[in-house]
Amino acid sequence: MKDDKSPPGLNFRDLSQADKDLVDKMVKGGSGPVTRRDALKLAMVTGVSLTVAEQLLTNGKSVMAATPKKGGSLRMASNLHGPNDTLDPIVFTSTIDYTRGRVTYNSLCQIGEGLVANPDLAESFEPNQNATEWTFKIRDGVTFHDGKKLTADDVVYSMRRHQGENSKSVIKSLLESVSEWKKTGPLEVKAILSSPNADLPGLMGLYQAKVVQEGSTGGGIGTGPFVMESFQPGVKSIHVRNKNYFRDGPNLDAVEITAITDPVARVNALLAGDMQIVANVEPQAFRQIESSSTAKLLSIPAGLQMGICCLKNSAPGNNNDFVLGMKYIQDRERIVKRVLKGKGTVGNDHPIATAHGADYCSELPIRPYDPDKAKFHFKKSGYSSAELFVAPVMSGIEDACLTAQANCAKIGFDLKLKKVPTDGYWGAVWMKEPLNVVSWNMRPTANIQLGIQFAPGAAWNDTYWNNDRMGELLKLALAETDPAKRHQYYCEMQTLVHNESGMVIPAFSNVNDGLANNVMGIPNVPTGQVGGSEWPEYVWLA
Amino acid sequence: MMTRMVMQRIGIGFATLWVVSVIIFVATSILPGDVAEIVLGQSATPETLAALRAELGLDQPWYVRYFSWLGDMAVGDLGISKAGGATISSLIGGRLGNTLMMAGWVSVISIPISIALGLWAAMHPGTWLDRIVTFGTLSLISVPEFFIATIAVLVLAVELHWLPSTAYMTGEESFWELMKALAMPLITLVIVVSAQMIRMTRAGILNVMSSPYIEMAILKGVPRGRIIMRHAFYNAIGPIINVIALNLAYLVSGVVIVETIFAYPGLAKLMIDGVQTRDLPLVQACAMIFCGTYVVLILLADIGSILSNPRLRNPK
Numbered sequence: 001m002k003d004d005k006s007p008p009g010l011n012f013r014d015l016s017q018a019d020k021d022l023v024d025k026m027v028k029g030g031s032g033p034v035t036r037r038d039a040l041k042l043a044m045v046t047g048v049s050l051t052v053a054e055q056l057l058t059n060g061k062s063v064m065a066a067t068p069k070k071g072g073s074l075r076m077a078s079n080l081h082g083p084n085d086t087l088d089p090i091v092f093t094s095t096i097d098y099t100r101g102r103v104t105y106n107s108l109c110q111i112g113e114g115l116v117a118n119p120d121l122a123e124s125f126e127p128n129q130n131a132t133e134w135t136f137k138i139r140d141g142v143t144f145h146d147g148k149k150l151t152a153d154d155v156v157y158s159m160r161r162h163q164g165e166n167s168k169s170v171i172k173s174l175l176e177s178v179s180e181w182k183k184t185g186p187l188e189v190k191a192i193l194s195s196p197n198a199d200l201p202g203l204m205g206l207y208q209a210k211v212v213q214e215g216s217t218g219g220g221i222g223t224g225p226f227v228m229e230s231f232q233p234g235v236k237s238i239h240v241r242n243k244n245y246f247r248d249g250p251n252l253d254a255v256e257i258t259a260i261t262d263p264v265a266r267v268n269a270l271l272a273g274d275m276q277i278v279a280n281v282e283p284q285a286f287r288q289i290e291s292s293s294t295a296k297l298l299s300i301p302a303g304l305q306m307g308i309c310c311l312k313n314s315a316p317g318n319n320n321d322f323v324l325g326m327k328y329i330q331d332r333e334r335i336v337k338r339v340l341k342g343k344g345t346v347g348n349d350h351p352i353a354t355a356h357g358a359d360y361c362s363e364l365p366i367r368p369y370d371p372d373k374a375k376f377h378f379k380k381s382g383y384s385s386a387e388l389f390v391a392p393v394m395s396g397i398e399d400a401c402l403t404a405q406a407n408c409a410k411i412g413f414d415l416k417l418k419k420v421p422t423d424g425y426w427g428a429v430w431m432k433e434p435l436n437v438v439s440w441n442m443r444p445t446a447n448i449q450l451g452i453q454f455a456p457g458a459a460w461n462d463t464y465w466n467n468d469r470m471g472e473l474l475k476l477a478l479a480e481t482d483p484a485k486r487h488q489y490y491c492e493m494q495t496l497v498h499n500e501s502g503m504v505i506p507a508f509s510n511v512n513d514g515l516a517n518n519v520m521g522i523p524n525v526p527t528g529q530v531g532g533s534e535w536p537e538y539v540w541l542a
Numbered sequence: 543m544m545t546r547m548v549m550q551r552i553g554i555g556f557a558t559l560w561v562v563s564v565i566i567f568v569a570t571s572i573l574p575g576d577v578a579e580i581v582l583g584q585s586a587t588p589e590t591l592a593a594l595r596a597e598l599g600l601d602q603p604w605y606v607r608y609f610s611w612l613g614d615m616a617v618g619d620l621g622i623s624k625a626g627g628a629t630i631s632s633l634i635g636g637r638l639g640n641t642l643m644m645a646g647w648v649s650v651i652s653i654p655i656s657i658a659l660g661l662w663a664a665m666h667p668g669t670w671l672d673r674i675v676t677f678g679t680l681s682l683i684s685v686p687e688f689f690i691a692t693i694a695v696l697v698l699a700v701e702l703h704w705l706p707s708t709a710y711m712t713g714e715e716s717f718w719e720l721m722k723a724l725a726m727p728l729i730t731l732v733i734v735v736s737a738q739m740i741r742m743t744r745a746g747i748l749n750v751m752s753s754p755y756i757e758m759a760i761l762k763g764v765p766r767g768r769i770i771m772r773h774a775f776y777n778a779i780g781p782i783i784n785v786i787a788l789n790l791a792y793l794v795s796g797v798v799i800v801e802t803i804f805a806y807p808g809l810a811k812l813m814i815d816g817v818q819t820r821d822l823p824l825v826q827a828c829a830m831i832f833c834g835t836y837v838v839l840i841l842l843a844d845i846g847s848i849l850s851n852p853r854l855r856n857p858k
Contacts, residue, residue: 075710077805082815083623083633083824093582168593170582232636233628234815235807260708260805264692269805272699272707423818426586427575459587 068521068540073254074276076530077266081259085233088217089210090161090169095279096259098207098533100231103239103255104145105210105222108136108155109201111444111532113524115357117201121150121211121223125204131196131479136204138187142246144213145227152183157214159191171208173459174448177478196479202445207533225250225537239536251521251540267514270295276516276541279529282395283341289514296515299343302526303353303442303449304509306335306397308388308404310502313464314434317502321381327367328374329407330506339399340509347505350497351440351449352490355508355526358483359446361491364498375411385414386435391425394439400506401437431462438462442511442527447478450493454501463502470496518542548845555837562833563615563826567608570822576600577624577820598624611823615830621823630827633812638831640711641809645793647728652736653786659736660743660782665770667748675740682737691730691803698726709806727804731797735789742785746778753777780847780854787843795832 078096086092089101110120119125122136142150159181162169169175179194191200203209212218220228223246226239236258241250260266260278267285269275271292281289281297289297310317310326317323332346345354348366352359378384390401401417408415420429429436443449451474452458456466470493477489497503513530515522521540525532578594579586595601614621620630663675682690699707705725715723750756751774759769798810809828816824848854 082819083628083812083821084815084819086627091582165589166593166596168582168590168597170590172590173587232807233633234812235636258710258805262802262805265695265708265803265805268695268700268707272695272703274699274706274708274710424573424575424580427579459589 068251068538069542070251070540071253072541073252073256074516074519074539074541075256075258075274076277077269077275077279078257078259078529079263079266079280080261082234085231086218087220087228087231089158089208089212090167090171090217092207093170095529095533096257098528099257099279099530099536100228100237100239101207101210102224102533103226103257103536104220104224104228105212105218106142106224107206107209107211108138108204111202111205111525111527111534115202115355115444115525115527117205117444120205121155122204125201127198127200131198131200131481132193134191134193134197134200135184136189136191138189139246140187142223143244144223145221145242146213148213150211150223151214152185152187152189154214155189155211156181156183158211159189159209161212162209169208171203171206174203174206174452175209195475198478198481199445199447203448205444207528226255229254247537250537252536255536270514270516273516276519277530277535277539278514280395281512281514283339283343283512285514286341286343286512294517296517298513298515298522298530299510300524300526300531301345301353301355302508302511303351303355304394304511305351305353305438305440305442305505306347306394306400306507306509307351307438307440308401308504308506309430309436309438309463310504311431311434311436311464312466312502316381316383316386317434317463319381319383320500321377322383322386323502323504325374325378325381325413326404326504328370328377329404329411329413330367330504331369331403331407332366332506333369335396335400335403335507339396339403340507343510343512344396345508345510347507348494348498349501349503349505350494351453351503351505352446352494353442353508355442356446356449358487359490361487361494363491364495367498369407371407371411374408375413378411378413384412385416387416387418389418389420389429389433389436391420391422391429391437393422393425393437394509396507396509397437397439404506431460431464444527446490447474450474450490450497453503454493454497465497465501465503467496467500544845544848547848548841551837551841551844555834555841558837559830559833562829563612564608566826566829567604567611567822570817570820570825571604573817573820575820577822580819600624607822611826615826620827623824624819624821630823633824634809634827634831637807637809637812640807641794641797644724644727644731644797644806644808645790647724648731648735648793649786649790651728652732652739652789655732656736656739657743657782660740661747661770661775663740663744664747664751664774665767675744679737679740682733683741687730687734688799688803690733691726691800694726694730695803707804709804727797727800727806730800730804731793735793739782739785739789743778743782746781747774750774750777776850779850783843783846783850784840787839791832791836791839794835 078099080094081096086097089105092098092101106121108120108122109117112118121139121142123139125134125136127134138152138155144150161167162172162175177193177195177197178191180192182190182192184190213221220231225242225245227242229238229240231237236256238256240254260269263282266278267281267288270278271294273294286297289295308326310323312318327349336344336346346366348364354360388401390398392398405415405417430438452460453462454465454470455474456468456471473489473493477486480486480489511526511529518541519539520542521538522531522535523538525534577598578591578600582590611621622629623633659675663672666672695707698705706723709723709727711723747770756769756773759773795810798814801808801811813825813828816828
């Protein structure tokens with residue numbers, strides 16, 4: 001949160017430790033409001049002007065009130081779990097896995113607010129001039145939970161697990177540009193790339209890129225803020241504070257992680273006080289939580305994509321007029337307002353949301369809801385009906401499709417909805433049926449987000465839209481370090497997808513979770529549920 | 543006579559288990575997607591799928607997989623979960639305990655209540671108390687259990703804060719804490735299974751009450767309570783035991799909705815998870831336990847009926 005009243009650079013957080021101590025002492029020592037005498041004292045010691053000193057003190061006091069408290073424990077209920085819960089980072093696929101991963105392990109880099117890659121186990125990282133090599137300097141003195149010291153060998157081993165024919169890593173294809181991981185010193189690792197990639201640190205912050213001990217598959221022993229005490233797949237796990245953590249350490253003494261698969265029961269557990277964090281709250285429950293006196297809603301604007309795939313390799317998606325008809329019939333504002341209850345942002349038929357920050361193309365106007373244009377394009381396409389396969393792959397997607405169906409009916413187009421279960425959906429329907437729905441979690445960089453779905457020939461190119469220029473631009477943007485040029489490349493890509501691909505994206509959902517009122521300090525990371533699962537180290541109880 | 547019957551039934555029981563295992567195997571194979579596809583989900587690529595399939599042995603033909611499973615099962619090895627890599631016995635162990643504990647408590651509470659209420663209603667047919675019981679049980683049979691469960695949570699947990707909304711066990715609680723944690727699912731299940739048992743008890747006894755020998759007893763001037771306890775109850779016990787057995791088997795295998803709503807880690811939910819991940823060894827193991835439970839309980843019920851009714855011992 002940015003405090004508008006304080007001048008830039010005058011935040012308690014930005015002070016040097018000595019000044020912080022001084023403010024601390026003065027604020028704690030002197031009870032009651034800030035007096036002019038206090039301000040004078042601070043001004044004399046630090047040499048800042050009187051008004052600045054006064055502001056500092058007031059600001060310092062409000063920061064004091066929000067200083068994390070140590071101690072306590074909480075229970076978190078995720079949305080899915082089962083016997084396939086795992087502690088092996090390379091096959092993490094669900095929020096509960098991501099959370100346990102963040103509790104137990106660390107990555108080389110960590111995704112922070114504003115999608116910045118921050119140092120984690122790597123205390124610094126640098127590319128060579130054209131970003132074809134990255135050197136990661138590993139923090140000294142980090143130990144695993146079993147007492148073994150972290151070395152470059154562990155890092156190289158962990159990263160190599162994503163490579164090779166037999167790797168079952170789910171992010172294997174994202175890390176394909178790394179041709180080799182090399183140990184260049186006891187605490188230094190080098191990634192040698194086959195093509196330039198300025199975003200590699202962002203990739204190192206992916207849930208699956210956690211560092212495990214050499215020779216292991218994780219097994220619950222990491223360098224993370226909590227030590228695993230027990231783990232029962234599909235039931236729960238208990239984690240206690242890691243006393244030897246290399247940073248300041250977590251605020252809580254213990255966390256318990258479980259899941260309640262039924263969404264209504266999950267919210268009830270939060271309201272009844274049995275759970276302090278519940279992941280993934282459905283729009284139907286927003287009002288119930290917001291009007292409750294014991295719980296609050298955490299809604300972080302994100303790029304959680306609600307998509308309709310029109311496959312370009314089959315009818316009717318191979319007809320671009322049909323796709324344009326589908327795009328113009330989307331009442332984006334209404335979907336955000338009614339279906340997502342305002343907790344979302346409109347989509348512009350490309351996968352980049354405003355939450356992606358600088359890479360979002362604000363120059364490209366949002367495609368309006370235009371039934372006349374839709375009618376024109378549908379007519380030109382020669383189709384008067386189509387069948388869309390819908391499964392509840394994310395909250396609201398069925399209602400969004402119903403909205404489209406109703407709007408289609410108004411212009412005489414018969415959009416049939418075939419409801420199918422999510423069970424088996426990804427193998428049997430997605431990327432197979434000509435028209436289907438999809439949801440994509442937000443990825444930490446715009447390049448991954450665009451590349452994963454729209455790179456020519458990509459494994460998950462779910463509309464089979466292969467555009468050579470797109471492939472070129474993805475590479476150019478990755479190697480580009482000039483922000484203006486980079487933005488231009490990303491804008492061109494978004495425009496291409498917006499106009500030519502088979503993807504219809506009416507909206508992005510916020511990431512919505514429920515918290516007990518006293519749960520504080522959850523970072524504003526939009527890449528997944530509950531602050532991109534980055535909460536365990538920072539959360540505290542008021 | 544009795545021993546022969548029991549041996550025969552045990553033999554049939556094993557045959558049933560085998561048939562069920564084949565059906566489950568075929569059914570799970572028909573479902574779209576295999577465990578590799580489900581585990582990788584949206585993030586599957588042909589290469590990672592192939593790697594995972596090879597690791598799990600899914601690249602072998604189905605009959606090889608089936609018979610290797612059957613062979614392991616025959617020597618008591620339940621195998622390893624395809625989805626998570628844990629041994630099936632470790633996954634099932636704790637959950638079977640939870641399921642049996644829940645089923646046990648529900649039976650301890652509901653069976654005496656049901657039989658007492660059923661008998662009592664049968665002793666006073668047509669009175670307004672009987673009508674209340676009849677009306678109440680009929681309504682409760684018609685209401686789905688998730689509805690009872692949700693209402694109970696809203697009232698007792700969210701509004702009144704008397705009971706926890708989830709049956710969350712830490713494993714270290716005292717007896718009363720455990721009872722408090724289990725209270726909600728217990729209440730729901732007791733309501734669901736009692737209704738049926740009460741009705742069956744009442745109907746079974748009233749049915750017997752219309753037979754000639756009861757008429758004889760009435761004409762002799764035997765008091766109604768004594769007629770029911772001495773003459774009618776023993777003759778009605780067969781169907782009652784059968785209903786109880788079916789309800790117990792349901793408590794072991796069929797309470798998935800209650801387990802889901804209260805996040806209770808029981809066996810039924812585990813089987814659903816297994817089906818969802820196409821985790822064949824896990825599904826098979828659960829199915830064998832459920833099927834075995836039915837076989838054993840129905841066998842016990844039949845033995846009970848025969849013991850209580852000498853006529854059944856010499857079938858014509």
